[in-house]
């Protein structure tokens with residue numbers, strides 16, 4: 001099963017007024033580090049906007065990905081926000097990262113709370129942040145490709161107890177039929193009543209035929225719970241059609257926020273620095289990736305190629321030595337990998353030059369962090 005099948009926008013003509021039933025909204029993807037938030041966003045968007053590595057805390061910024069489309073006749077614009085994994089801040093950098101999470105939750109029309117099947121973390125800090133968000137929260141159990149149906153069932157039960165389903169109640173409408181999935185475990189067991197008990201599909205059958213989507217708000221100020229729980233595999237695209245149906249259904253009726261041709265709120269330079277940073281995460285161990293930051297100092301779009309200059313900041317001379325490697329071997333390897341990735345992303349030949357510079361304690365310096373774009 002692949003990513004959601006989305007029709008091109010069709011009636012979204014620039015300058016033309018949007019359809020009266022146009023739906024648009026902000027969807028925030030939040031959760032602990034390394035649970036698969038960036039993988040999910042890239043799958044939902046169909047573009048590789050967010051960098052992905054197997055190391056925790058790869059994402060440092062809030063990255064918006066914009067998707068226009070037409071889903072079962074419903075024109076929509078989705079503005080996804082991939083956010084840094086929620087952690088207890090140790091550095092000023094972490095505080096800024098957490099302020100991106102806060103900002104994305106304040107804007108959200110729908111929240112995707114991503115957990116993974118093996119997660120042993122204590123998610124209380126995530127739940128605390130979600131408690132009073134008065135919008136639908138879809139709790140996703142990711143990486144189920146690595147689990148048995150029994151393990152998935154067990155995890156669903158765990159989440160029913162810890163963040164039980166309730167709040168926004170949405171009835172199925174006919175248009176979602178195609179999006180329903182044979183899930184793991186079977187789909188019926190994933191529909192819940194407000195009290196957290198399972199929905200009896202036979203009871204629903206009569207109502208479903210002419211039911212319209214209904215979003216029932218939780219009482220103002222009441223602590224929020226998950227609106228529903230969906231097991232997924234972001235990597236394999238499993239259950240993402242079903243998730244997509246639900247996201248579109250929860251979107252408010254609203255005109256588009258961004259022009260149709262806009263893919264993201266971030267400039268090209270941002271993606272260039274992120275791709276170089278990703279290769280640093282892949283090639284170096286321990287503190288080095290976490291102590292590194294990439295600043296694009298030159299970005300020239302020539303007819304035949306992109307000429308990109310990047311400065312890699314590290315905190316200590318020893319880290320600079322590691323980054324460079326013996327006779328500059330390591331930085332050369334990283335540069336080649338980054339250049340290849342940049343060429344794929346920009347669809348053009350790239351000339352990349354990198355310099356490694358020591359900037360002591362940049363992660364702790366407010367002024368430096370502001371310069372590096374760590375403010376909302």
Ligand SMILES: Nc1nc2c(ncn2[C@@H]2O[C@H](COP(=O)(O)OP(=O)(O)OP(=O)(O)O)[C@@H](O)[C@H]2O)c(=O)[nH]1
Pocket residue numbers: 032033034035036037038039040051052053054055056057058059060083084085086142143144145146232233234235236
């Ligand atoms: N098996 C499996 N692995 C997955 C799945 N989704 C993500 N991963 C892997 O999990 C790791 C972390 O994925 P990311 O998407 O970077 O996770 P994240 O939550 O954005 O991480 P942070 O940036 O640290 O917050 C990567 O190695 C992914 O390939 C999945 O559905 N199945």
